[in-house]
Amino acid sequence: MKKYIGIFLLAIAPFFVFSQANQKGTMILKIKNIANQPYSYGDVCIENKATKSKVCNVADKFGKVSFEILSGNTYFVHLKTIPNIAEILVPSYGKINIIKEIVYQSSEISIDRTIKYDTLAQNIGKDANPSATEQFMTIKLTTRKKMAVTNVPVRLVCEKIHKVYLGKTDKSGEARFMVPAAQTYTLGIEQYDNFTSIQADNLGGAMTVNSYQYEQTKVDERISNDTVYQNLPVGTGPTTGRAYLHVFLSDKEKQALPDEVITFNIPGSNKVYAAKTDNQGNAYFLLPKGFKYVMNFKYEYEIDMFNIKQDFGFRTIEVESSYLGSKNIENHYAQVKRDKNGFMTEFMESKVTKRGIWKDYLEKTVNGYNIKLEKEGNASAPAIGGGKMFVSGGFYSPDFFSFDAKTGLFNWGMTLAESGASSAVYDNGIVLINTYSCTLYAIDAIAGNLLWSKWLGPIIYSTPSVSNGKVYAVYPNDIDAQGPGSENKKFALVCFDLRTGKIVWQNWLDAEAMGSPVISGDKVYLSSLSGKLYLFDQAKGDLIKMQDAKAITPPTIANNKVYISAIDKSNQNMEVVTVYNASDLSFVKVFSNLTTKNLPQGTSAFNEMNVSGSRLVSYKNKNYNTMGDKLICSNPEDGSVIWSSQITIKEPDLTKPFASSPIIAGNKVIIITQNGNIQIFDPSSGSILKDYPNIASTDTPPLVNDGWIYCSTSKGKFVSIDTKDKTITGWPMWGGNAGHNTVVN
Structure with a gap:
């Protein structure tokens, strides 16, 4: 697979000029979170892997930041709270002006950082009673199969009163909060900041249960040179954070093509998801939401694009595609x-x-x-x-x-x-x-x-x-x-x-x-x-x-x-x-x-x-x-x-x-x-x-x-x-x- 990815990247890279060693260029980073919100005015640093030298800058309001770089070097990208968010290799030849989009998953609360928020950790028992100005709010999380989702961080953010309430689901999948009544709260679960909005009752003393389906992503992945290989057992399905994508690949005569490598790359990123078709021509992927993905075969590239938007539903994508077949193409060139x-x-x-x-x-x-x-x-x-x-x-x-x-x-x-x-x-x-x-x-x-x-x-x-x-x-x-x-x-x-x-x-x-x-x-x-x-x-x-x-x-x-x-x-x-x-x-x-x-x-x-x-x-x-x-x-x-x-x-x-x-x-x-x-x-x-x-x-x-x-x-x-x-x-x-x-x- 390493060889294939090398071929693919070369296939799409322009050969406009052969640069000298240590030639200067520009790297432009466009940084946003999975909710498509820009990393506005955030601190960004790049670190030269070889020399350990570090340069820092501040992103603009669109999350864009630029750095001067040298050819033939590798750079780590650090955000203020997320080190090593990306590793970028600058080629030794060709134009070394680089544009890269970085999308991060943040457990931080998406709030105005210029305003100080009080953070309150709560562990409320089932028997608690709200006062006349409070609401006893229960957040209950279950899977698609109605199983409790346990030990998951949950938070309620109230922008009006500048408070954040932190909790965690118990063995029944419940996180319980005692919060002021008559306020609007934004529910965050794990790294997802804006799962939904909840309006508390205007009258105090209310006790409510808010139930949501939530599926954690638990997938066996092996990563090699920015290529992600997944082992998806039978019965795998979509999760809150990922879409389940099934590809059926056939030849031009509609016969299944086994043992074909299919990849999905994220434009502007080095990350690639790869799988092989089985004997029936099927390949399966669990792809993170919030990205566009381009589908490629071994000798056919940019076949289709899928815009998997960030939402909190469960999404399954069925794809049927045809291809000459790698062996057929190789035989053609040989004969x-x-x-x-x-x-x-x-x-x-x-x-x-x-x-x-x-x-x-x-x-x-x-x-x-x-x-x-x-x-x-x-x-x-x-x-x-x-x-x-x-x-x-x-x-x-x-x-x-x-x-x-x-x-x-x-x-x-x-x-x-x-x-x-x-x-x-x-x-x-x-x-x-x-x-x-x-x-x-x-x-x-x-x-x-x-x-x-x-x-x-x-x-x-x-x-x-x-x-x-x-x-x-x-x-x-x-x-x-x-x-x-x-x-x-x-x-x-x-x-x-x-x-x-x-x-x-x-x-x-x-x-x-x-x-x-x-x-x-x-x-x-x-x-x-x-x-x-x-x-x-x-x-x-x-x-x-x-x-x-x-x-x-x-x-x-x-x-x-x-x-x-x-x-x-x-x-x-x-x-x-x-x-x-x-x-x-x-x-x-x-x-x-x-x-x-x-x-x-x-x-x-x-x-x-x-x-x-x-x-x-x-x-x-x-x-x-x-x-x-x-x-x-x-x-x-x-x-x-x-x-x-x-x-x-x-x-x-x-x-x-x-x-x-x-x-x-x-x-x-x-x-x-x-x-x-x-x-x-x-x-x-x-x-x-x-x-x-x-x-x-x-x-x-x-x-x-x-x-x-x-x-x-x-x-x-x-x-x-x-x-x-x-x-x-x-x-x-x-x-x-x-x-x-x-x-x-």
């Missing part, structure tokens, strides 16, 4: 036909099934309509073509749909073999998408029929590109193609015929594509996740040049130049616009004035497949991009700023971009801000022409076609806005066009 250069010459096919649409999917709005998805969370960018919109059902959904672009009415739907769809691409009546794990699909846009599919490998980070009747995609040529280094030749750029799927040519890459291949003229350009910049001949696939550019965005090709944002060689924590010749990738210059802080990169597949960052857009011999809190228009020859417009956000999340990369449509510049505002700018002056506030939170740029603005969101829906201005058009898919070169003439 697949290859040419003399080592490239695969055949690919497995993935099947699809037709599906309909759910009730009430369409939501009419003042400015257009929304499409509500069945799955919450992010969704990749749609594509517009032939009057239709082509969208996925969300990143954790295997569904894919076509709707009328202006009315939102349903055309057709299908269920793919996997979830994790890339941004959609439309060209000449054909829609193309990759899935993260792990198929390239070509679909007839009108009827919704599958034309062809290619199972490309365990992980696909990129979106396909199309030009001149050819499809360009990247695949891992080896089953464990995770590590950087061109000498490994573990990734391939492949060109397929658009209509038949026939292989035209292939060539080697050192790592996956960043975002997508980019087509300009008769050339194919590509930034890899290791930061390399590639140039290929489009017709034959010959490698013309490769540069170690330390790229962190896909390239933009305009004015016979290639523009990228790259790691600043003099300051690894900054990024800067860098320029190369388009014909041979010879270095031209660095636009040192177009620089901003290099933000920590997310480790989700969704972010990798839709990466735009500070990528430039070229329009009428001017460049436009977002850097930090500014939208910038600059001279393409020397990078001098023509104008910049401030992006104003109240209380921004500084770990994320202030806005999407811009798009150009109908002589307008359009962005969507971090807080969900769609803003339209004059490209000549930078003045705001229109602002649609609070439309949607998203990590991808909007699309524009025939006067309509379309954007995916992180909240499980697509938003469509009719601007009533049909001149605003010309950006119908991610990257602006099927070749993904962000240039508008």
Whole structure:
């Protein structure tokens, strides 16, 4: 299992730069308790495991705190009352800016620490009698099977009179309190602060029994390298603090898959829960509440996400999922036909099934309509073509749909073999998408029929590109193609015929594509996740040049130049616009004035497949991009700023971009801000022409076609806005066009 986790973490980690030993970076911690309350103004310390040196800081009101760290070191995180809450290993290579969410279970009482509370321990007998101003309150706890829950700490907190009453359940499961009447009390049990609220009688002398079901978590767990293995006996069920999750795993023919490793990881955390399927394909988990969990198989990652919210009920989750099977995948790589250069010459096919649409999917709005998805969370960018919109059902959904672009009415739907769809691409009546794990699909846009599919490998980070009747995609040529280094030749750029799927040519890459291949003229350009910049001949696939550019965005090709944002060689924590010749990738210059802080990169597949960052857009011999809190228009020859417009956000999340990369449509510049505002700018002056506030939170740029603005969101829906201005058009898919070169003439 240790080997698997290593593979998984490498699979989702970007290879943007190789750092030197003891390079400085930033660690941002977001700390909250299991009730989702931030660790506001709390003391936080990190301790270097090797040197024992300790640095302390105070979290802000959102529970966020940052520290300077060194590469190749391990740090312990301490809260004021909870030592060693986390252990964080900083890698020796790659960008070492780290974002980590820490959720703690606290036995402390959730009260205002600026007010002093009197704490009273009580051990009241059954025969006690309340006075005229008191209430005799009994808290009785039983399991789901009506058994008494004994020896459990219980507390009543009254904020009005600033008192805390402490007790413990006896052999009958009862904790008894004598408390003032006519007050409201918050019941806390063990580490749970806000189990329920109890209103005492207005008249004194009352005797009440308040009964609650409460199930303690008693589970046999073994922890190794942040991986939790559980031994769950027959009859295990949900508890107050944990959800019981059952997974049935089958192959594509619906036959049970035994002996398969299934893991659930918590995004932003190193913790992983692992189990193996039994002979009937079943695996069982007891997962702590208050977290989101992502399900993974050995060679298929980020299949589904489960938001297990913190509550005090008993929750059982049933999951059915299908998978090619690890042995089948391993056999495929061992037996697949290859040419003399080592490239695969055949690919497995993935099947699809037709599906309909759910009730009430369409939501009419003042400015257009929304499409509500069945799955919450992010969704990749749609594509517009032939009057239709082509969208996925969300990143954790295997569904894919076509709707009328202006009315939102349903055309057709299908269920793919996997979830994790890339941004959609439309060209000449054909829609193309990759899935993260792990198929390239070509679909007839009108009827919704599958034309062809290619199972490309365990992980696909990129979106396909199309030009001149050819499809360009990247695949891992080896089953464990995770590590950087061109000498490994573990990734391939492949060109397929658009209509038949026939292989035209292939060539080697050192790592996956960043975002997508980019087509300009008769050339194919590509930034890899290791930061390399590639140039290929489009017709034959010959490698013309490769540069170690330390790229962190896909390239933009305009004015016979290639523009990228790259790691600043003099300051690894900054990024800067860098320029190369388009014909041979010879270095031209660095636009040192177009620089901003290099933000920590997310480790989700969704972010990798839709990466735009500070990528430039070229329009009428001017460049436009977002850097930090500014939208910038600059001279393409020397990078001098023509104008910049401030992006104003109240209380921004500084770990994320202030806005999407811009798009150009109908002589307008359009962005969507971090807080969900769609803003339209004059490209000549930078003045705001229109602002649609609070439309949607998203990590991808909007699309524009025939006067309509379309954007995916992180909240499980697509938003469509009719601007009533049909001149605003010309950006119908991610990257602006099927070749993904962000240039508008």
